[in-house]
Amino acid sequence: MKIMDILLMYIKAFTVGGVICSIGQVLIMKTKLTSARILVGYVTAGVILGALGLYKPLVDFAGAGATVPLTGFGYLLAKGAIDGAESQGILGAFTGGVIAGAAGISAAVFFGYLAALLFKPKMKS
Numbered sequence: 811m812k813i814m815d816i817l818l819m820y821i822k823a824f825t826v827g828g829v830i831c832s833i834g835q836v837l838i839m840k841t842k843l844t845s846a847r848i849l850v851g852y853v854t855a856g857v858i859l860g861a862l863g864l865y866k867p868l869v870d871f872a873g874a875g876a877t878v879p880l881t882g883f884g885y886l887l888a889k890g891a892i893d894g895a896e897s898q899g900i901l902g903a904f905t906g907g908v909i910a911g912a913a914g915i916s917a918a919v920f921f922g923y924l925a926a927l928l929f930k931p932k933m934k935s
Contacts, residue, residue, distance in 0.1 A: 823875030826868065830879045849880055856884020861892065886910050 830852075837848050859865035865885040868876045876882055887907035894906020 819873060822872045826872035826875035827879055828875075830876075830881060852880035853884040853887075856881035856886075857888045858884075860885035860888030883911065883914070886914070 834848055834852065837843055838845060843851075856865060859868075859881070865876070865881070865888075869882070869885065877885070887910065890906040890908070890910025891903050892906070894902030894904075894909065896902070898905070
């Protein structure tokens with residue numbers, strides 16, 4: 811891979827991921843939505859866009875810039891459910907999303923536990 815191709819890949823990922831995060835920041839600043847509702851909205855938007863086939867082109871274009879934010883997690887759940895339904899029927903529709911997201915969820919739990927062991931939390935003053 812050429813240096814320019816790698817640089818362009820980084821620029822695409824940074825730009826798309828930055829736009830997704832900027833939308834969340836604007837929602838926090840300009841609306842009365844809580845952070846939790848915005849996060850749920852992002853995951854739901856990723857599921858809907860993934861199920862409609864509209865998120866895949868963004869993933870193909872931006873790579874990690876589209877898969878790392880929470881919309882990417884929603885897309886992963888939808889893609890897993892669709893793949894599971896195609897291969898295992900109705901049961902696969904329910905288990906596919908969990909199977910697709912298992913590695914990421916496991917990593918988050920493991921590293922969260924590791925951080926809890928290594929660092930001492932302090933109360934806010």
